[in-house]
Amino acid sequence: MTDSVPTPSSNPNPNATANSASQRLKDLGQHSCSRRLFLLGTGTTIAGALLAACGNEAPTAEVSEADVPVGSAVIVGNFIVAQPKEGRFVAYSAACPHQRSKITKVQGDTVMCTAHGSVFRIDDGSVVSGPSRDPLYPASLSESDGTLNVSG
Numbered sequence: 001m002t003d004s005v006p007t008p009s010s011n012p013n014p015n016a017t018a019n020s021a022s023q024r025l026k027d028l029g030q031h032s033c034s035r036r037l038f039l040l041g042t043g044t045t046i047a048g049a050l051l052a053a054c055g056n057e058a059p060t061a062e063v064s065e066a067d068v069p070v071g072s073a074v075i076v077g078n079f080i081v082a083q084p085k086e087g088r089f090v091a092y093s094a095a096c097p098h099q100r101s102k103i104t105k106v107q108g109d110t111v112m113c114t115a116h117g118s119v120f121r122i123d124d125g126s127v128v129s130g131p132s133r134d135p136l137y138p139a140s141l142s143e144s145d146g147t148l149n150v151s152g
């Protein structure tokens with residue numbers, strides 16, 4: 001077994017040995033401290049990332065009732081807000097039930113996912129044509145002073 005720290009018997013100057021050993025321990029202490037600081041920094045970074053992830057709230061959007069055409073819909077953020085009949089508003093997620101592409105096209109009283117062509121009715125979210133077999137995902141909708149607040 002080899003040891004790079006000189007032993008008292010192999011070094012003619014005992015003070016030099018003590019100083020070398022002391023320096024080595026000090027160096028080790030500094031490495032240990034650096035490792036601690038590294039781990040502390042890493043832990044802090046991970047905790048920050050977790051807090052950021054936990055801080056994400058459900059997506060929301062808002063639109064004025066006046067901006068939603070009667071008999072049609074608008075796409076606001078990640079939502080579809082529709083007014084199938086005057087004064088009746090409904091909202092859906094704009095995530096296509098087929099493979100989650102964002103629905104981006106409004107065609108009168110339907111919306112279409114341009115990824116693969118699924119078409120959905122705005123009044124109830126049902127499928128007009130696939131490939132999607134599932135209807136639109138409903139979103140929560142509330143109104144305040146003429147503004148529609150959507151969340152999902």
Ligand code: FES
Nearest residue numbers: 096098099113116
């Ligand atoms: S992801 Fe919308 S039709 Fe396929």
